[in-house]
Amino acid sequence: xxxxxxxxxxxxxxxxxxxxxxxxxxxxxxxxxxxxxxxxxxxxxxxxxxxxxxxxxxxxxxxxxxxxxxxxxxxxxxxxxxxxxxxxxxxxxxxxxxxxxxxxxxxxxxxxxxxxxxxxxxxxxxxxxxxxxxxxxxxxxxxxxxxxxxxxxxxxxxxxxxxxxxxxxxxxxxxxxxxxxxxxxxxxxxxxxxxxxxxxxxxxxxxxxxxxxxxxxxxxx
Amino acid sequence: xxxxxxxxxxxxxxxxxxxxxxxxxxxxxxxxxxxxxxxxxxxxxxxxxxxxxxxxxxxxxxxxxxxxxxxxxxxxxxxxxxxxxxxxxxxxxxxxxxxxxxxxxxxxxxxxxxxxxxxxxxxxxxxxxxxxxxxxxxxxxxxxxxxxxxxxxxxxxxxxxxxxxxxxxxxxxxxxxxxxxxxxxxxxxxxxxxxxxxxxxxxxxxxxxxxxxxxxxxxxxxxxxxxxxxxxxxxxxxxxxxxxxxxxxxxxxxxxxxxxxxx
Numbered sequence: 001x002x003x004x005x006x007x008x009x010x011x012x013x014x015x016x017x018x019x020x021x022x023x024x025x026x027x028x029x030x031x032x033x034x035x036x037x038x039x040x041x042x043x044x045x046x047x048x049x050x051x052x053x054x055x056x057x058x059x060x061x062x063x064x065x066x067x068x069x070x071x072x073x074x075x076x077x078x079x080x081x082x083x084x085x086x087x088x089x090x091x092x093x094x095x096x097x098x099x100x101x102x103x104x105x106x107x108x109x110x111x112x113x114x115x116x117x118x119x120x121x122x123x124x125x126x127x128x129x130x131x132x133x134x135x136x137x138x139x140x141x142x143x144x145x146x147x148x149x150x151x152x153x154x155x156x157x158x159x160x161x162x163x164x165x166x167x168x169x170x171x172x173x174x175x176x177x178x179x180x181x182x183x184x185x186x187x188x189x190x191x192x193x194x195x196x197x198x199x200x201x202x203x204x205x206x207x208x209x210x211x212x213x214x215x216x217x218x219x220x221x
Numbered sequence: 222x223x224x225x226x227x228x229x230x231x232x233x234x235x236x237x238x239x240x241x242x243x244x245x246x247x248x249x250x251x252x253x254x255x256x257x258x259x260x261x262x263x264x265x266x267x268x269x270x271x272x273x274x275x276x277x278x279x280x281x282x283x284x285x286x287x288x289x290x291x292x293x294x295x296x297x298x299x300x301x302x303x304x305x306x307x308x309x310x311x312x313x314x315x316x317x318x319x320x321x322x323x324x325x326x327x328x329x330x331x332x333x334x335x336x337x338x339x340x341x342x343x344x345x346x347x348x349x350x351x352x353x354x355x356x357x358x359x360x361x362x363x364x365x366x367x368x369x370x371x372x373x374x375x376x377x378x379x380x381x382x383x384x385x386x387x388x389x390x391x392x393x394x395x396x397x398x399x400x401x402x403x404x405x406x407x408x409x410x411x412x413x414x415x416x417x418x419x420x421x422x423x424x425x426x427x428x429x430x431x432x433x434x435x436x437x438x439x440x441x442x443x444x445x446x447x448x449x450x451x452x453x454x455x456x457x458x459x460x461x462x463x464x465x466x467x468x469x470x471x472x473x474x475x476x477x478x479x480x481x482x483x484x
Contacts (some may be wrong), residue, residue: 006481076441077467080480213467 006195009074016087017141019063020094022209024057027094030063031134031197035127038108038190039120049105050209060095064088077184079211086211090141093200093207098133100193100200107186107193117180118173122166123190130194140205144212149205153219159198166191182201237401237431238283243297245278245455249385250294250390252268254277255297260448265423265432267463270452271478276435280403283304283433285313286324297453319347321394325406327386329378330393334361334370335445336377337389341397355397363429364392365422384415385480391422399433409437419482420445451475 030049037046067088070076076084136152141143169185170191202220210216236259245253260266281287283299285306286445299306306316330337338357339347345471347353357374360369366388370381378389387407394402408416423432423445436442442449446463451472459472470476478484 077439077443078470078476105386178285182246 005121007207009070009076009080011075012066013080013083014072016063016066016084019066020058020087020090021138021141023056023059023063023091023094023098024134024141026052026059026137027098027101028131028134030056030098031104031126031194032101032131034101034108035123035131035190035194035208038104038111039127041108041112041116043112044110046105046108050102050128051141051210055097056098060091063091066116067091079214080094082214086207089207090204093203097200098195100197103193105129107190111183111186112200114186117177118170118183118187122169123187123194124164126159126162126166126191129155130197130201133159133198137201137204137208140208144208146209146212147180149208149212150219152205153202156198156202156220159195163195225377236260237302238433239298239300240279240283241298243282243295243299245275245282245287245296246294246345247278248292252455253282255352256455256457257297258450258457258460260433263427263429265427265434265445266448266450267446267454268433268435268450269439269442270458270480271483273454274452275455276367276450276452277405279387280322280405280435283401284320284403285316288313296469299333306389311317319399320400320401320403322396322403323387323390323394323407325409327383327390329381329386329389332378332442333375334378334381334389335374337393338396340480342394353483360392361389363395363422363426364388365418365425366392382415384411384418387411388419388422391419391426395426395430399430401433402426403419404432404434406435406437408441416441439467439481442479444463451478453478467476 030053033045034049036042037049072086074080112178132184133152133155137147137156138147140152167188173180174184199220206217206219209219238260240256240258240260243253243256244251246367256279256366258276268280278287281296285294285307295307301316301319304311329483330340332340335357338360339353342353342356347356358367366385366450369385370376378386381389387389387410391402391404391407408419411419421440423434426432427447434445436445443463446467448460449466450460451458451466451470453474459466459470459475461471466475467479470479
């Protein structure tokens with residue numbers, strides 16, 4: 001009974017999915033290299049992250065445009081409709097994740113000549129957590145694994161806890177030593193950018209759950 | 222084949238039409254298989270499915286259009302309000318006064334636009350000119366046609382465009398003030414603007430009537446459906462509010478059909 005009559009449409013959906021995956025890996029790279037630049041005070045790498053963000057933005061607009069065209073031309077319903085709406089939202093989240101990487105890179109450039117009296121272990125730790133979440137959610141974009149999508153969101157609680165810890169540690173350095181105020185403030189800013197990446201990863205996971213099951217759920221509680 | 226009875230998930234509390242365990246065979250071929258569903262009043266319900274799914278047959282059964290066919294067998298019951306429409310003593314003409322039907326191909330009667338609208342009421346004995354005029358204005362307005370034809374009510378109906386002719390057929394079916402309107406692919410031959418006008422008129426008509434439509438495309442079904450029933454090889458597969466069926470169908474077969482994975 002089953003006759004496949006939509007190979008062109010399936011190709012369009014597959015292409016959209018590949019573009020979203022590409023965007024995800026570029027955004028992940030932006031965050032990873034932004035943090036690396038900040039930790040190692042690598043201005044050249046920071047400038048590279050900022051330059052690469054333009055391509056991320058461009059790719060996100062291409063995805064958006066493709067979604068509009070598919071919606072107009074194919075008038076999708078059911079799982080197809082959810083896949084395209086989810087791609088629109090997810091592309092926006094991934095692009096914003098790239099922006100967080102760029103902001104970390106900018107903080108790196110702004111603090112290149114400042115003293116660094118506060119150790120970087122906290123930033124290193126929260127970055128590892130966030131990058132692990134990003135790896136998982138990019139995998140979920142391909143696998144459409146709903147259970148994994150729900151699980152990845154649980155890690156966001158650890159990210160939030162790490163952020164609070166970095167905040168407190170930075171504060172104690174600043175209280176003890178006024179010359180640590182600039183470095184402490186910037187560490188808190190970087191940690192905040194990374195904490196926001198964790199939130200956006202949960203948004204991506206929520207949209208994957210919606211795309212697969214049709215349920216709109218809040219996994220960031 | 223083991224066919225479970227699908228219970229609609231949106232059983233309305235005051236259905237206008239109840240279809241109970243309806244099976245229908247034609248020359249020993251089963252066209253409908255134990256279909257049970259309730260059609261709510263003042264809403265648009267769509268019957269959709271591929272060719273041969275039984276959707277048009279069910280629509281015709283609600284108007285008893287298959288009564289004269291030989292070698293057929295109908296099991297189960299169909300109620301309009303609480304009246305079994307196949308019960309002894311039910312006059313088909315009375316039923317069809319309450320249940321109007323519009324077909325895919327517009328069939329204007331010979332004569333003027335006005336005569337088309339008044340054909341039924343005059344046959345029913347209406348002679349009052351003032352009342353006749355009221356009916357012409359009401360029906361053409363409800364079918365979203367009044368503004369286009371109000372200055373040429375005495376022109377031949379066949380001089381209208383296809384889209385106007387179809388809306389005239391809808392208007393004509395409203396003249397006897399039916400309670401239910403059955404529409405079998407009413408826009409299949411129409412251009413997008415006429416289609417959009419017919420669909421727009423449905424939003425007005427449902428305030429007053431109960432509408433069942435067999436749409437000509439999945440997209441049309443999604444646009445107009447308050448409730449949607451998906452049929453496959455005579456079986457009711459899924460019956461749910463339209464907004465749910467077209468965004469998150471529960472049955473894989475519904476998903477495959479509405480997304481065009483088979484046709």
